[in-house]
Amino acid sequence: ATIPDWSGHWNxxxxxxxxxxxxxxxxKLLTPKYQEYYVQDLKAATEGRIWSANAFCLPNGxxxxxxxxxxxxxxxRIWTLxxxxxxxxxxxxxxDGSGHTAEDLQxxxxxxxxxxxxxxxxxxxxxxxxxxxxxxxxxYTDNLxxxxxxxxxxxxxxxxxxxxxxxxxxxxxxAKLNYRLEKDNRPEKxxxxxxxxxxxxxxxxxxxxx
Numbered sequence: 001a002t003i004p005d006w007s008g009h010w011n012x013x014x015x016x017x018x019x020x021x022x023x024x025x026x027x028k029l030l031t032p033k034y035q036e037y038y039v040q041d042l043k044a045a046t047e048g049r050i051w052s053a054n055a056f057c058l059p060n061g062x063x064x065x066x067x068x069x070x071x072x073x074x075x076x077r078i079w080t081l082x083x084x085x086x087x088x089x090x091x092x093x094x095x096d097g098s099g100h101t102a103e104d105l106q107x108x109x110x111x112x113x114x115x116x117x118x119x120x121x122x123x124x125x126x127x128x129x130x131x132x133x134x135x136x137x138x139x140y141t142d143n144l145x146x147x148x149x150x151x152x153x154x155x156x157x158x159x160x161x162x163x164x165x166x167x168x169x170x171x172x173x174x175a176k177l178n179y180r181l182e183k184d185n186r187p188e189k190x191x192x193x194x195x196x197x198x199x200x201x202x203x204x205x206x207x208x209x210x
Contacts, residue, residue: 006157029170031167064087066161077092093114124147160174160175
């Protein structure tokens with residue numbers, strides 16, 4: 001089969017940082033236990049007490065990896081690369097048919113373990129073995145599993161993700177993941193390597209990537 005061309009720099013992804021949906025709508029998707037957590041977190045946010053694990057230089061968890069800026073597509077593996085102010089992310093998606101790690105060897109990982117396959121020009125991805133995460137208004141358990149679908153349409157990659165975590169959500173949650181090809185290819189717009197403990201610069205010439 002022909003491998004789709006997903007080269008280039010992309011902008012977009014999902015909105016899983018507490019934005020987007022109104023709080024009154026978001027809370028209806030949560031089980032009573034996590035409704036209470038969510039309400040407490042909203043109150044903390046209004047008081048400037050929002051807490052996130054990455055404040056201690058821990059990885060950003062699974063959801064930020066969905067804001068991929070580059071897709072490296074090969075016959076047996078796909079890498080997604082993500083960058084932001086203070087961190088970089090890489091994700092491996094195995095499409096070689098090897099499947100997930102044997103159950104007796106599985107353990108929670110910061111971005112889970114992802115395997116996928118191509119259905120025509122559509123990439124289907126299943127991720128499990130998540131490490132529980134709490135950051136801002138986002139929280140999930142070690143039992144979170146996701147199914148993603150991606151397909152390129154011109155200068156866009158149209159995606160969709162469904163979240164399964166019965167301890168947190170009252171039902172599976174589906175959201176859109178949309179990416180648009182960046183047309184500005186100036187060298188100074190290239191991604192930077194960042195860490196939470198240091199930054200590039202200081203210099204007025206440093207481009208701060210969002």
